[in-house]
Amino acid sequence: MSTIVSVQNVRKTYDGGFEALKGASLDIQEGEIIALLGPNGAGKTTLISTICGISSLTSGRITVAGMDIGLCYRKVRAMIGLVPQEIALEPFETVINSVRFSRGLFGKAKNEAYLDEILKTLSLFDKKDSKVMALSGGMKRRVLIAKALAHEPKVLFLDEPTAGVDVELRKDMWNTVAKLKGQGVTIILTTHYIEEAEAIADRIAVINGGEILLVEDKAALMARMGKKQIRIELLEPVQAIPIKLAPYGLELAPDGGGLTYTYDVNAERTGITGLLNDLQAAGLQMRDVQTQQSSLEDIFVDLVQEDGA
Numbered sequence: 001m002s003t004i005v006s007v008q009n010v011r012k013t014y015d016g017g018f019e020a021l022k023g024a025s026l027d028i029q030e031g032e033i034i035a036l037l038g039p040n041g042a043g044k045t046t047l048i049s050t051i052c053g054i055s056s057l058t059s060g061r062i063t064v065a066g067m068d069i070g071l072c073y074r075k076v077r078a079m080i081g082l083v084p085q086e087i088a089l090e091p092f093e094t095v096i097n098s099v100r101f102s103r104g105l106f107g108k109a110k111n112e113a114y115l116d117e118i119l120k121t122l123s124l125f126d127k128k129d130s131k132v133m134a135l136s137g138g139m140k141r142r143v144l145i146a147k148a149l150a151h152e153p154k155v156l157f158l159d160e161p162t163a164g165v166d167v168e169l170r171k172d173m174w175n176t177v178a179k180l181k182g183q184g185v186t187i188i189l190t191t192h193y194i195e196e197a198e199a200i201a202d203r204i205a206v207i208n209g210g211e212i213l214l215v216e217d218k219a220a221l222m223a224r225m226g227k228k229q230i231r232i233e234l235l236e237p238v239q240a241i242p243i244k245l246a247p248y249g250l251e252l253a254p255d256g257g258g259l260t261y262t263y264d265v266n267a268e269r270t271g272i273t274g275l276l277n278d279l280q281a282a283g284l285q286m287r288d289v290q291t292q293q294s295s296l297e298d299i300f301v302d303l304v305q306e307d308g309a
Contacts, residue, residue: 004030010060020046022210035197038207081148081156091133106151138169232259235285242282
């Protein structure tokens with residue numbers, strides 16, 4: 001895949017001296033879904049705003065399809081669709097007219113068939129003649145996406161697209177994003193729902209304090225940093241972990257009724273066989289054994305905590 005968006009050593013400093021971006025660099029590949037994760041104030045929205053040309057950068061360079069955003073602003077902006085966090089829609093306008101207006105802003109010729117197709121993809125077609133004020137919050141967010149797609153952009157930014165949306169609608173939105181990717185749209189997603197990134201993203205970028213900590217293929221990241229745990233429920237609680245079991249780094253449950261063993265999924269030897277044998281030798285009897293693998297959320301929290309340490 002070729003690079004469609006390139007962010008190189010971008011810095012953004014506001015008038016008061018606050019540095020929101022500190023040399024951020026990121027290459028986004030054509031046709032991928034990349035999730036930009038970070039805590040509040042990490043710089044996610046600022047980064048999106050600078051790429052979209054809403055906010056000027058202090059230094060560095062951003063290109064879209066090889067075009068510098070400063071030198072070719074109109075051409076670059078026409079390639080980008082942006083779905084903002086805030087729902088800002090004309091309440092008394094109909095859905096279809098809202099979408100038509102967005103298309104017209106970019107000087108695109110009328111194409112009712114294309115707009116109808118967008119509304120069908122977003123399950124909005126039966127609401128096309130409804131006023132925006134009559135729609136639910138989830139439907140309004142879909143209208144925002146329809147407006148962002150109206151001018152046929154090659155790159156779509158989704159800034160917290162499912163905030164305040166119930167679980168069922170959120171999963172519908174995931175399906176919609178997958179359809180858009182199938183149509184060749186490059187998607188950059190920011191979200192507080194890390195399971196969202198885990199479900200639909202191809203790559204993960206983690207940003208904190210205005211710096212991008214890593215950019216990595218999702219599956220590779222989870223394989224590299226993911227850990228597995230074995231939770232052992234004991235037949236009888238213990239007050240302390242036997243000295244013989246100290247090398248395993250076990251954690252004792254507060255009530256003494258269970259042990260947790262964490263191991264690297266990529267290690268040549270997990271140590272599980274030795275642990276089970278040593279448990280028996282120490283006179284501990286097991287009631288139950290369960291395994292659990294770390295999620296993307298666990299990895300994200302660890303990364304951010306390490307960065308802040």
